[in-house]
Amino acid sequence: MKFAIALFAPPHAPSSRRALRFAEACLAGGHEIVRLFFYQDGVHSASVNVVAPQDEPNLSAEWSDFVRKHKLDGVVCIAAALRRGVLNQEEARRYERPAANLAEGWELSGLGQLHEAAQMADRLVSFGGN
Template sequence: MRFALLVTAAPDQEAAFLAWRFADAALAEGHEIVRVFFAGAGVAHGNLLSTPPRDETPLTARWQRLQEEHDIELVVCVAAALRRGVVDDLNARSWELPAANLAVGFLISGLGQLAEAQLEADRLVTFPG
């Protein structure tokens, strides 16, 4: 089965951890993850500078590992990312910001990527915050 995921839960919410666990388990069972789209508070998963407490799961690193091992697209919603200060090099230059902080393996794009993922996948699974 081909899944697309929509994660709107912030990294410190249980739903965010469940999203990663779902993706990891689905891949282990031979399913495909078409794309993971992070929106709302979920864009914080793509923040390179996010540092969770030592007793919490570092979800950004876990998503990056899945991206590396399975070539999954990790897409951060551009509007939500800009609102929350998560920017790539292009947006940092465009908005004259001093630096970019998008984590490696993540990319910034628009809602069209979510719509396309819905068309490509058999199921869209949402993890709300």
């Protein structure tokens, strides 16, 4: 089965951990993830600047490792990312910011990518949000 996964919650939220474990279980079960799409506060999970307390898992780093390890299509909503200060090199230059903080393996793109993922997948599963 083909899954698209959307994450709306920040990396410290329980739904972020559940989403990651669900994604891991999908691949372990022989399923395919056509796209991960991070929206709203979920975009923080794609930042290299998130620092988790020592007694908590670093879900931002775990998400980035997961995307790189499995060569997944990890998409971060550009509008939500810009609003929350998650920038790639191009956007940091465009808006004259001193640094980029989008983790390796992720790409900034529009909400149309979520729509496309829903069309490509058998199931769209979302985690978090209001």
